Amino acid sequence: MIANLTRGAKTASLHLPADRFQIAGVLSYLGVDRLDDYELPCEGQDSSGIMVSLEPTGIAERNIAELCRNEKISLGRLNSGFRSLFKLPYEQQLGVMDRIASQKPEHFDDFRKAIDAATVPSVSQEYYFPLTVNLYTANRWGDYDDDPEEYDGRFAARYEDKIRQALLVYNRDDGEDMAAYFHGNNTVVAKLRSATWDFKRRGGELYGCVTVETAGQLTAEQEADLKDWITGQNSDGLGEGFEQQEINIDSYSSSGRICVSFWHSGDDYFVDNEDEFAERLEQGFNLGGM
Incomplete structure (x- = not known):
């Protein structure tokens, strides 16, 4: 019109x-x-x-x-x-x-x-992925080492507030909603209403968490395409830029600077929906208790 x-x-x-x-x-x-x-x-x-x-x-x-x-x-x-x-x-x-x-x-x-x-009601789903933390410590002259120590989400959980604040600052200019950057399956584009990166603590570890809102449920094929996009953002898009942001830490156990990565190249990397992630945590708990 x-x-x-x-x-x-x-x-x-x-x-x-x-x-x-x-x-x-x-x-x-x-x-x-x-x-x-x-x-x-x-x-x-x-x-x-x-x-x-x-x-x-x-x-x-x-x-x-x-x-x-x-x-x-x-x-x-x-x-x-x-x-x-x-x-x-x-x-x-x-x-x-x-x-x-x-x-x-x-x-x-x-x-x-x-x-x-x-109007199709919005469906909300969370997708989880592991974090890798690189810790840079200063020597006695105040210079930072070139070779960082690598830690996982348990270490990241100690600095949850600092890490979240760093992501908010990093996204300040472009906004938190990443849905406009989705490229791929047109049926996903038509359904995707929002996609917001954040962090969630589960089982004492800090994980990356993307909260996605869609117009109705995604099919298995559509969800697979969405997961591929999240992985791509974590490795080459949002995550690539964020992992270059240095976060100053200072606590009783550690001090220095950390950089947080949303992706790693290992075979154990994953992007899970809520049900898959709950099953993964349950399996890990059962193995740990044996």
């Missing part, structure tokens, strides 16, 4: 859904600085002299545009509806528009209800 806005000799178009910066840019271009899209009609002229007309494509959009004209729906409300529509997985978007095309809604609220009915 396109909304055409005209004021005097100037015309600008908005492809819905439009974000607040696009809307503000168009209104500023038209010479209106103190107005938002909820004060504009979808069709007709407002008090500031802006004429709005909708340019629908297809039967569904024409039906929606007619509802907007009949009920005097604001441009902001229409834009909000399309924003919610475009948050749905593509298959659900098509389903909503097909229903609106085949059976014209009686009211604009029916458009929103169709979107709500098609």
Whole structure:
């Protein structure tokens, strides 16, 4: 859906859904600085002299545009509806528009209800992976050794707060959500809503933990692709950058600097979902108790 806005000799178009910066840019271009899209009609002229007309494509959009004209729906409300529509997985978007095309809604609220009915609940899943810590200690002259001592998640657990804070600082500019960086299986792209790296302590050890939200459950194939991506981020993406961040530590048992790696090349490396990780911990506990 396109909304055409005209004021005097100037015309600008908005492809819905439009974000607040696009809307503000168009209104500023038209010479209106103190107005938002909820004060504009979808069709007709407002008090500031802006004429709005909708340019629908297809039967569904024409039906929606007619509802907007009949009920005097604001441009902001229409834009909000399309924003919610475009948050749905593509298959659900098509389903909503097909229903609106085949059976014209009686009211604009029916458009929103169709979107709500098609909204797939988010499913949250955690994925765990081991950490490797390199400890650099200073000699008596204050110089740090080139060859670090290597430790595992038990050592990392002592400095959980410092490690987490270092990751927060590292992600400060780009944000914590990594979902936008997923490249691969398009069915995963359509479902993936968020992916956030953090740490969790389990059985006295600190592990890396990625919390993923998806639109519905992933299939086994989709989860395998997601795990491959997490591994890639840990080795060559987010993890590669983070492991170069030096974290100062000072405690009764150790002092110096540590660097934390999300990946190692050993055969025992893993990325487990919650069930797999629980089973791994249980097996480790049983072996340790024998």
